[in-house]
């Protein structure tokens with residue numbers, strides 16, 4: 001094994017609720033649904049021009065490359081601010097840049113956009129107050145992480161293509177998870193197997209998500225996202241039906257995130273270095289044990 005193994009994600013045109021629940025939600029298996037948004041006018045209406053018309057003057061916070069900026073912290077400070085309209089122009093022109101807008105509630109600024117989509121009946125437990133949007137320039141990426149609240153996410157793609165790489169929670173032991181966060185220390189845009197040898201053993205999925213497609217990302221799944229073109233997505237969330245996940249999710253949001261924020265504030269680099277060192281030590285230990293076992297069974 002000298003590099004990670006990635007398999008395609010199942011793709012369906014449409015799926016009924018029972019089939020979806022038993023084969024994807026329950027086993028926490030990702031799925032691409034092509035016609036999830038079959039009743040949505042958003043696919044025609046949400047052009048860059050239209051979004052510029054409805055909220056172009058608003059100032060938005062843009063995030064840059066995570067490695068340049070507090071790489072071990074959950075909450076990254078924004079890199080700069082810009083008028084939303086000017087930023088959208090960069091996406092329309094496919095201007096290469098690291099700049100992204102993360103977890104953006106555009107609907108607060110332009111509530112009329114809420115009429116352009118619905119919450120499809122393929123599942124229940126929709127968190128209807130939290131439809132978010134994500135925007136990214138061509139060439140930007142979102143570090144490997146899982147969502148701290150442990151809800152299910154349905155991410156629908158508009159305009160360009162995004163490459164999405166996923167790993168189930170059972171792969172966490174190989175993913176250099178930073179303690180007190182839901183992030184990995186490893187940079188998947190440029191995998192360094194010398195520094196992060198456990199990544200050789202990881203098994204996951206990959207799919208290039210295109211305009212109109214929706215990816216179901218089950219609760220707790222690790223995701224790494226590359227914007228191949230300038231593009232954006234709408235993400236709808238639903239509650240996990242595991243009570244334990246609901247409690248863990250709330251605990252992560254209310255306790256762990258705050259704890260990380262405060263310790264970071266007081267101990268800064270020491271805290272960062274500690275987390276990074278722990279992530280690398282713990283994961284490399286697992287690899288060493290695995291390799292020792294293998295050599296003792298083959299000799």
Ligand SMILES: O=C(O)CCC(=O)C(=O)O
Nearest residue numbers: 134142147153155225235
């Ligand atoms: O697509 C993105 O920019 C980030 C998506 C993401 O991390 C999420 O939906 O949880």
Ligand SMILES: [Fe+2]
Nearest residue numbers: 145146147223
């Ligand atoms: Fe996420």
